[in-house]
Amino acid sequence: MLTRETVAQYILSRPALAGSIDLEGMTAEEVGDGNLNLVFICRDTSGRAVILKQSLPYVRLVGPAWPMTEDRAGREAHSLSVYGGLAPNLVCGLLEYNEDCHILALEDLTDHEVVRSRLNRGGSHAGIFQPMGVLIARVLFGTSWLSLKEEGFRLQAGATVNTELCLISEELIFTEPYFGGPRNSVRPSVDSVISSMRTDETWTTAVMRMKRRFLSVQEALIHGDLHTGSMFARGESGHEEFSVKAFDSEFAFYGPIGFDMGLLWGNILAAASRAAALGETERANSLVAEIEKSWLAFEQQLRSDWPNRQKPEEYSDDFLESWLADILDDSWGFAGCEAARRVIGLAKVSDIETLGETEYVHAVNVMMTLGRSWLLSRSGRSFEDYHQEFSQLVDKFSA
Amino acid sequence: MLTRETVAQYILSRPALAGSIDLEGMTAEEVGDGNLNLVFICRDTSGRAVILKQSLPYVRLVGPAWPMTEDRAGREAHSLSVYGGLAPNLVCGLLEYNEDCHILALEDLTDHEVVRSRLNRGGSHAGIFQPMGVLIARVLFGTSWLSLKEEGFRLQAGATVNTELCLISEELIFTEPYFGGPRNSVRPSVDSVISSMRTDETWTTAVMRMKRRFLSVQEALIHGDLHTGSMFARGESGHEEFSVKAFDSEFAFYGPIGFDMGLLWGNILAAASRAAALGETERANSLVAEIEKSWLAFEQQLRSDWPNRQKPEEYSDDFLESWLADILDDSWGFAGCEAARRVIGLAKVSDIETLGETEYVHAVNVMMTLGRSWLLSRSGRSFEDYHQEFSQLVDKFSA
Structure with missing residues (x-):
């Protein structure tokens, strides 16, 4: 599971994210107010940000009593990628999807x-x-x-x-x-x-x-x-x-x-x-x-x-x-x-x-x-x- | 591809079909009048029969110009088996399905x-x-x-x-x-x-x-x-x-x-x-x-x-x-x-x-x-x- 402490390490390990953000002095904040995921805003000193979203194995509103496949991150990645091809300005951009850890790297929409x-x-x-x-x-x-x-x-x-x-x-x-x-x-x-x-x-x-x-x-x-x-x-x-x-x-x-x-x-x-x-x-x-x-x-x-x-x-x-x-x-x-x-x-x-x-x-x-x-x-x-x-x-x- | 000459050998090789038919003096006839399959009636001297159905890799009515997945034999096997559980007397019985060769062994309905x-x-x-x-x-x-x-x-x-x-x-x-x-x-x-x-x-x-x-x-x-x-x-x-x-x-x-x-x-x-x-x-x-x-x-x-x-x-x-x-x-x-x-x-x-x-x-x-x-x-x-x-x-x- 990603934490505020491990996100920098994670980004460093992903070649696809190199250049999206400067890790020197980067801050990370967990903002997931949804029900099913962890969401981190990772922002560098110049203001650039990458959003990391990792699916939880259960419904947060209910807790571990309602388990939930982490594969849903793959559904989101697939649909975002399809939608992005069809209507690029009308959906959140997908930077990459890490299937092994169920982590999406997403376009920074924090100004929205x-x-x-x-x-x-x-x-x-x-x-x-x-x-x-x-x-x-x-x-x-x-x-x-x-x-x-x-x-x-x-x-x-x-x-x-x-x-x-x-x-x-x-x-x-x-x-x-x-x-x-x-x-x-x-x-x-x-x-x-x-x-x-x-x-x-x-x-x-x-x-x-x-x-x-x-x-x-x-x-x-x-x-x-x-x-x-x-x-x-x-x-x-x-x-x-x-x-x-x-x-x-x-x-x-x-x-x-x-x-x-x-x-x-x-x-x-x-x-x-x-x-x-x-x-x-x-x-x-x-x-x-x-x-x-x-x-x-x-x-x-x-x-x-x-x-x-x-x-x-x-x-x-x-x-x-x-x-x-x-x-x-x-x-x-x-x-x-x-x-x-x-x-x-x-x-x-x-x-x-x-x-x-x-x-x-x-x-x-x-x-x-x-x-x-x-x-x-x-x-x-x-x-x-x-x-x-x-x-x-x-x-x-x-x- | 099954032929009249090889069906006995095939039946012998299938443990699930042992006892369904006596291979001694068995005759085989190809009767497929359908469009997509070979169908053999294999009958022993006592009159018992097993039907073997093998899917062709093309539509017979059109020929090799219309290729057709042999996996459809698997669709037939699956649906026959589901239907057989739901309405056993209303569908042709499935004796076994050989996925490797796309061959179904079917109930003898030659009296129908x-x-x-x-x-x-x-x-x-x-x-x-x-x-x-x-x-x-x-x-x-x-x-x-x-x-x-x-x-x-x-x-x-x-x-x-x-x-x-x-x-x-x-x-x-x-x-x-x-x-x-x-x-x-x-x-x-x-x-x-x-x-x-x-x-x-x-x-x-x-x-x-x-x-x-x-x-x-x-x-x-x-x-x-x-x-x-x-x-x-x-x-x-x-x-x-x-x-x-x-x-x-x-x-x-x-x-x-x-x-x-x-x-x-x-x-x-x-x-x-x-x-x-x-x-x-x-x-x-x-x-x-x-x-x-x-x-x-x-x-x-x-x-x-x-x-x-x-x-x-x-x-x-x-x-x-x-x-x-x-x-x-x-x-x-x-x-x-x-x-x-x-x-x-x-x-x-x-x-x-x-x-x-x-x-x-x-x-x-x-x-x-x-x-x-x-x-x-x-x-x-x-x-x-x-x-x-x-x-x-x-x-x-x-x-």
Whole structure:
């Protein structure tokens, strides 16, 4: 296991990292606030830094009682490298991966801020989510049969099975929040919201339909955990230093592409619900509008790559339209699941958890009600329609 | 490569086959009429037999120009062994698999007849297809997360990727018939049927939607080639010797379960269209009625296994209903694709090909028209409705 004391020795031992950093006077800091990894920022006296990330053999939130394959570092390395080829400016760069020790050396993004933190402190969201729409489109185009042909697609899908990490998603997103479990919790003030959900079989069956899609659909090498805590941002949209990058892709596997979009939307809703609960109505509406913007960016990027697909004579423009409709449907479905589980389940979000009591109740009501609606009433609705429903619920629960 | 001269030596070298057959005076006959394999019937003087099947390194129909992994024998061995555990009386038994030489030793089913041949000669179809519905249900239940849990399901799906054989299906079922290819052919009398299909973008886009499902949905270790030429039958329903068994499962992979059902239905349609073209109206209708019977047998078996699923608290009865609806939808979609490709594509069926000119035109028209309809108009229709459409088309094209 890496420690602050051994990182210099480690870097010295890696030829691929020579020149990335000056070891003389280098400092190291452990900053892993995640659940599964050690993360060290190693910085030299000139300010250059290398990030080292080593996977732990268990889930830190739970401890050694939940063992977890260290191979997931390899999943992250592989997906970062694939994404880097497809959308180099939209993901954290991979300097090298040491398979023997499960250590990734990563691009220094310490001048970026985690998007969830940025939004929680009221930072700007303008232009933050379109890049993720672009990334999702590039991943769909680049890792599906559209680029790899059918044979390459099947081989890649088979080679990137990520059973243990998928199991975490299956349990924490689809199962525990809805069927109970000791790791769920909410404040007593919203107990009734949760208990009425648990007895709502229409809701829970719809969640399990989405779980079935998560289990049985493989469309692309999806990120698998693309929430606002897996995104870095720097600067303001329109300025030269503006940058948005996804990271933490160890959940990557061949799954339904709408899952990435849906997780993003569920977390945009968390930010918007927080803003609404804090009385920042205009900001809340502007945040919700990011959902449509991210979709349009996805759609635009995919349409722009479309002429370069393999076998264009087979995959017609009409084929694309019907696929887009299915992806949109999936996205709302997964977004609905994500919204509810971020309130109830083990992996809660600070957007909601840091709110005062009145604001918390308001935000939870908005997220749970919309989560159900997104999941259950997603046929043929427009983005405008979804947006109006958000505004109405914000008013309703303020009354 | 096995030859008639070397099979005795081979059997002698395999301890697992000792006692299955008496080598003294044993005869060997090569009977492979398939496309990809050598098949030897080795029979001793007392009448006992062992079947040896060795995969060729190329597609026999095309020759060495289409190389084909011999590993597919391993796919067949694995799937036969899995199916044998789930539905021992409904699949050909596997005596042993020799991985080094790609040779399967199989149960002697020489007292059975290939179902396509049986139907072509006017043999009875009563009770023939329900067992396949049962088999499909057992496979869905036994190889999905319903039995294996989510983790086991993902591991199995990843371990049984069958890229090269899937590619054959992708090309021969979904692509070539609709987008042209030198391996297609029909008699000149139906050229117009084919050319109007090729310019029918609604049709071809719907086919590609099914191809997308074939590529992207993994639900169970499906047979992958479950037509009437992959089924053996012996005796008459209701009699003790009655037996129906699937074989030739080298296309097995984790795919959409409706694909197996759909291929079966497309081939039932071929048999029914043949009967109708020959003026055997009652028999034709009775054959088409087998479609519903096979589905009901599937549904009944799945419902009967359902209480034994893993995690019953998560997978509710409503969940089953919605899954069944999706499988039924898939089944009609794949059946529609199968119907058309069995008329046009490389792998034609003797049901249609052996007909005289007038009968051929009639059968092709029925199959192509129904194939399109099954694929495009499958929302909310009853089996009765599909059956009536068949009868109407039989009349229409006879007029």
